[in-house]
Amino acid sequence: MTAKWSTIDTIFGPFTVVVDSQGAVLASGWTAAADELLALIAESLRPHEIRKAADLGEVSRAVHRYHDGELDATAEVPVAQRSGPFREHAWRVLREIPAGKTVSYRDYAALIGRPEAVRAAATACSHNAAGLFVPCHRVLRGDGSLGGFRWGLELKRQLLDHEGGQR
Known part of the structure; x- marks a missing residue:
């Protein structure tokens, strides 16, 4: 499969x-290195070739709109x-956490339907390849501290502030 990146x-x-060729996000994040993102894509979805595109249509527009303050702009973009099954379900649940709202890892595990699986919920966040489109930055530690984030804690703080998140 050939994919595009921008x-x-x-x-x-x-x-x-x-x-991918249908416009679904395979990976995304705050980096200028597309190669850095390829390693995050599941092997079954990993493209054999990627081509740079100046614009990705609705995906690019959604990224611009989110950063310009339309905080739900990425919610309908396919990923x-x-x-x-657990992790895929966990990623779908992450997409339901609205901008401006945060949840603890424990609350996130409960939303997934497995309240005892707090570590598994945290692992789902850490393996999320589609940053922003699957908003793992909205999950915090039980004490309200930031926890981890692939793109750095300072960026996680900035995203939550941008969204007016309650911590």
Whole structure:
């Protein structure tokens, strides 16, 4: 499969998105290096070739709109991630956490339907390849501290502030 990628300048720095031939996000994050994102894509979805595109249509527009303050702009953009049933379900649940709202890892595990699986819920966040489109930055530690984030804690703080998140 051939995929396309594009890097968009945002208020938080470069943001790169890799999309499949149907326009679903395979990976994304605050980096200018598309190659850095390829390693995050499940092997069954990983493209054999990627081509740079100046614009990714609706995906690029959604990224711009989010960073310009339309915080739900990425919610309807399709995402393609593969793993086991628990993790795939966990990623779908993450997409239901609205901008401006945060949850603890414990609350997130409960939303997934497995309140005892707090570590598994945290692991689902850490394996999320589609940053922003699957908003793992909205999950915090039980004490309200930031926890981890692939793109750095300072960026996680900035995203939550941008969204008016309650911590």
